[in-house]
Amino acid sequence: xxxxxxxxRNESSPDPPPPPLPPRRKPSEGSLQVAFTKxxxxxxxxSVDIATLSFPDGTRGTFPTNTMRVVSSxxxxxxxxxxxxxxxxxxxxxxxxxxxxxxxxxxxGDLASLVGGELNKKSRAWNMLRSQSATVPPxxxxxxxxxxxxLAGFEHEFDxxxxxxxxxxxxxxxxxxxxxxxxxxxxxxxxxxxxxxxHGDLSLVxxxxxxxxxxxxxxxxxxxxxxxxxxxxxxxxxxxEGPLYFVAISRLGESDAQLRAQLDALYMQIxxxxxxxxxxxxxxxxxxxDLRKPLEGTESLLSSLADSFSKGSPSALLGALxxxxxxxxxxxxxxxxxxxxxxxxxxxGLIVAGGKLVSVIRPRxxxxxxxxxxxxxxxxxxxxxxxxxxxxxxxxxxxxxxxxRGYLYMYVSFFDPPSNTTTAEPAPSDPPTNPEEQxxxxxxxPDKESFYDLQEMRNKVADKLLANGGLALVAAALAASPxxxxxxxxxxxxxxxxxxxxxxxxxxxxxxxxxxxxxFLEHHAxxxxxxxxxxxxxxxxxxxxxxxxxxHAHLRVLHSVGDGAASLAWITPVFExxxxxxxxxxxxxxxxxxxxxxxxxxxxxxxxxxxxxxxx
Amino acid sequence: MADSAGAPRPSSSVKLVLLGEAAVxxxxxxxxxxxxxxxxxxxxxxxxxFLTQKCNLPERTxxxxxxxxxxxxxxxxxxxxxxRNAQAALVVYDLTKPTSLIxxxxxxxxLQRQATPGIVIALVGNKLDLTNDSAxxxxxxxxxxxxxxxxxxxxxxxxxxxxxxxxxxxxETSAKTGYNVTEVFTAIANAIPETSLKTARGPSGASGVNxxxxxxxxxxxxxxxxxxxxxxx
Ligand SMILES: Nc1nc2c(ncn2[C@@H]2O[C@H](COP(=O)(O)OP(=O)(O)OP(=O)(O)O)[C@@H](O)[C@H]2O)c(=O)[nH]1
Ligand SMILES: [Mg+2]
Numbered sequence: 001x002x003x004x005x006x007x008x009r010n011e012s013s014p015d016p017p018p019p020p021l022p023p024r025r026k027p028s029e030g031s032l033q034v035a036f037t038k039x040x041x042x043x044x045x046x047s048v049d050i051a052t053l054s055f056p057d058g059t060r061g062t063f064p065t066n067t068m069r070v071v072s073s074x075x076x077x078x079x080x081x082x083x084x085x086x087x088x089x090x091x092x093x094x095x096x097x098x099x100x101x102x103x104x105x106x107x108x109g110d111l112a113s114l115v116g117g118e119l120n121k122k123s124r125a126w127n128m129l130r131s132q133s134a135t136v137p138p139x140x141x142x143x144x145x146x147x148x149x150x151l152a153g154f155e156h157e158f159d160x161x162x163x164x165x166x167x168x169x170x171x172x173x174x175x176x177x178x179x180x181x182x183x184x185x186x187x188x189x190x191x192x193x194x195x196x197x198x199h200g201d202l203s204l205v206x207x208x209x210x211x212x213x214x215x216x217x218x219x220x221x222x223x224x225x226x227x228x229x230x231x232x233x234x235x236x237x238x239x240x241e242g243p244l245y246f247v248a249i250s251r252l253g254e255s256d257a258q259l260r261a262q263l264d265a266l267y268m269q270i271x272x273x274x275x276x277x278x279x280x281x282x283x284x285x286x287x288x289x290d291l292r293k294p295l296e297g298t299e300s301l302l303s304s305l306a307d308s309f310s311k312g313s314p315s316a317l318l319g320a321l322x323x324x325x326x327x328x329x330x331x332x333x334x335x336x337x338x339x340x341x342x343x344x345x346x347x348x349g350l351i352v353a354g355g356k357l358v359s360v361i362r363p364r365x366x367x368x369x370x371x372x373x374x375x376x377x378x379x380x381x382x383x384x385x386x387x388x389x390x391x392x393x394x395x396x397x398x399x400x401x402x403x404x405r406g407y408l409y410m411y412v413s414f415f416d417p418p419s420n421t422t423t424a425e426p427a428p429s430d431p432p433t434n435p436e437e438q439x440x441x442x443x444x445x446p447d448k449e450s451f452y453d454l455q456e457m458r459n460k461v462a463d464k465l466l467a468n469g470g471l472a473l474v475a476a477a478l479a480a481s482p483x484x485x486x487x488x489x490x491x492x493x494x495x496x497x498x499x500x501x502x503x504x505x506x507x508x509x510x511x512x513x514x515x516x517x518x519x520f521l522e523h524h525a526x527x528x529x530x531x532x533x534x535x536x537x538x539x540x541x542x543x544x545x546x547x548x549x550x551x552h553a554h555l556r557v558l559h560s561v562g563d564g565a566a567s568l569a570w571i572t573p574v575f576e577x578x579x580x581x582x583x584x585x586x587x588x589x590x591x592x593x594x595x596x597x598x599x600x601x602x603x604x605x606x607x608x609x610x611x612x613x614x615x616x
Numbered sequence: 617m618a619d620s621a622g623a624p625r626p627s628s629s630v631k632l633v634l635l636g637e638a639a640v641x642x643x644x645x646x647x648x649x650x651x652x653x654x655x656x657x658x659x660x661x662x663x664x665x666f667l668t669q670k671c672n673l674p675e676r677t678x679x680x681x682x683x684x685x686x687x688x689x690x691x692x693x694x695x696x697x698x699x700r701n702a703q704a705a706l707v708v709y710d711l712t713k714p715t716s717l718i719x720x721x722x723x724x725x726x727l728q729r730q731a732t733p734g735i736v737i738a739l740v741g742n743k744l745d746l747t748n749d750s751a752x753x754x755x756x757x758x759x760x761x762x763x764x765x766x767x768x769x770x771x772x773x774x775x776x777x778x779x780x781x782x783x784x785x786x787x788e789t790s791a792k793t794g795y796n797v798t799e800v801f802t803a804i805a806n807a808i809p810e811t812s813l814k815t816a817r818g819p820s821g822a823s824g825v826n827x828x829x830x831x832x833x834x835x836x837x838x839x840x841x842x843x844x845x846x847x848x849x
Contacts, residue, residue, distance in 0.1 A: 297660035395663035
């Protein structure tokens with residue numbers, strides 16, 4: 001939470017103040033985007049589809065072509081459908097002949113979907129009608145006709161590659177599986193020692209690590225280190241952090257800046273395990289040290305972090321936190337109860353439900369950084385390490401954005417599901433339910449001996465929240481939404497709008513909100529697996545985000561149509577908004593929907609976001 | 617060591633710490649004891665987990681306050697915090713991995729040097745289901761056939777001799793099948809000297825070590841791993 005301070009890493013320091021943080025490479029937004037053509041074969045955005053827009057607040061949209069994907073980048077695929085530009089040209093001529101079958105049609109809109117594939121699946125006239133309708137949901141064309149489906153095989157992205165001991169699998173097969181992954185993350189030491197690879201064991205990856213090390217080292221001597229390159233349709237992005245090389249290899253279409261932010265998060269995870277001085281020490285004495293031993297047991301943390309990026313994380317994309325939507329008075333009830341029983345040993349206290357922040361208490365001069373919270377949430381809700389234990393946990397960890405030189409100690413306990421809230425004691429015996437519904441309390445202290453103090457505080461919080469109904473409120477807020485995520489239904493946010501989904505980030509609060517994903521995923525359930533649909537949506541958000549944040553692109557509003565969906569991005573000093581709708585939704589309708597969302601967010605600001613939190 | 621026969625069984629807390637090399641199955645033993653459950657591919661513990669579980673003995677109820685520590689080397693320096701006031705320790709090794717017994721011996725030595733004098737220590741060889749001799753995957757059987765194919769790398773006699781020398785309780789267990797898991801905790805509960813129970817929280821000035829008879833491999837024969845343990849309630 002950094003309500004008064006903009007997101008940054010250096011403003012807060014513990015007491016007494018620690019040495020200043022060492023300079024770290026900031027994700028240099030799109031520094032290389034101009035130099036390197038983007039590798040992404042799909043063209044969600046094409047200049048043809050972009051128009052200038054005027055918005056009520058006076059902002060206007062522009063469409064500088066240098067931020068757009070370069071269409072001439074290598075395009076795989078047999079059909080050429082990967083390029084909607086070409087597709088819609090074909091579509092135009094094709095549609096003329098189709099038009100004669102359906103003389104009552106309006107002029108063609110985006111007909112790329114029509115020429116995408118097997119027309120005879122359904123009658124042409126029906127298709128024609130269907131494709132014109134404003135109710136066509138996003139991505140339907142991609143799913144039904146397989147046009148430019150760059151996510152083929154994504155449902156197997158997270159499957160394990162069989163290891164050497166697995167019988168009946170040849171090395172070639174293992175290699176083929178490894179190559180079929182759309183996203184790789186590798187970490188190695190500058191001496192070339194492998195540290196981590198998301199996919200494949202060392203026997204498989206070792207030689208590639210060697211190549212990567214050779215390439216990076218080759219450039220490192222030069223004043224112009226290698227930051228990224230494109231090979232085929234894969235983008236390589238490299239981050240060098242002291243003695244460590246981080247490499248992301250992606251066919252999912254993120255921008256360099258986005259990939260670099262992901263690598264930065266992996267680096268933060270390593271610092272969180274070791275602290276910076278320890279990391280430096282290891283390599284000062286022996287540059288050829290093997291970091292795998294000191295990092296042992298954290299592979300699952302790195303992998304769950306990596307996978308959250310590959311699945312697509314709105315929180316990571318926006319660099320913002322998500323809060324549980326609660327009435328202001330309800331949140332105040334919880335926060336006040338929390339503050340009242342505060343232990344002297346406490347630095348930060350958090351209550352988190354389904355991965356969303358419910359309440360924060362903190363000292364006046366320290367705010368919590370989204371990147372640190374990302375590490376905590378990843379550990380508690382994504383990886384199995386803590387939850388699986390049951391009971392309470394006491395975890396030393398470094399929060400690098402807070403202070404990368406030392407450890408803090410984190411007390412974690414999961415509350416009983418409020419249905420059987422007969423006891424205020426931690427439930428050691430119930431196996432964790434759906435992580436989306438879990439309510440956790442996190443108490444962080446600089447004192448490693450403070451477990452029993454914090455445990456006592458936790459029990460008092462539990463008693464209070466049970467007595468004043470706070471816990472029940474949280475549970476009710478989760479249960480109120482379609483997927484028990486606590487997120488509102490889109491229809492409740494912008495009734496009657498044709499939007500399918502949106503992300504809204506409050507820039508001042510460094511927090512974001514979004515409607516429930518469930519209706520969106522369910523709608524596509526027949527056509528594709530939920531993770532694929534989700535990724536398709538998140539890929540679109542990534543592209544929008546990249547366009548808006550590309551260097552020298554002073555975009556305020558961007559409307560684009562393509563890839564089976566229409567989208568709108570809108571940035572003001574107050575917020576960033578990204579909306580997605582079906583391909584035939586008109587600009588005017590989208591604008592209207594976007595306005596509804598903005599009005600809603602303004603009206604609900606104090607429910608959606610934690611402003612300030614409980615300060616002591 | 618048994619005394620009063622009051623209507624409500626006297627209940628006391630016992631602090632117990634689990635120590636041992638990474639991945640020997642400490643968390644799995646606790647999960648079996650507390651939840652009667654097992655997970656293949658359990659993730660490594662980070663830091664330590666704190667759990668409680670009651671154990672009903674004929675004359676009293678023992679409430680175990682269990683510290684399940686992480687075996688990874690980098691957490692080793694935190695261990696004293698967990699064993700400092702402990703009345704009992706479970707030092708676990710993986711009987712398919714000889715180095716883990718060496719590590720276990722180090723822990724025993726450290727406990728004898730630094731922990732509360734009189735701490736009850738149980739040495740536990742886990743993953744018995746991977747061997748052929750007893751309590752195999754079916755959770756039954758006994759005896760010690762030295763089959764060439766089995767994964768056992770630490771002979772029972774070796775560990776047991778060491779345990780006797782050092783005055784430790786000794787068990788071979790399988791968290792996977794549940795074999796002997798409850799027995800370990802029951803034996804510890806029985807071995808806790810009455811004097812240290814009176815002052816459940818503090819390190820009692822310690823006293824004569826009151827060891828139970830159960831220092832041998834417990835070959836109780838088949839147990840139904842699915843039955844809720846008599847001790848776990
Ligand atoms: N076959 C078999 N596997 C076991 C047994 N106990 C644990 N395992 C497995 O061994 C692995 C490690 O078990 P854990 O319980 O996490 O080990 P740990 O000692 O807690 O490890 P750390 O927390 O890293 O110190 C897991 O994959 C378990 O499923 C057992 O009795 N038999
Ligand atoms: Mg463990």
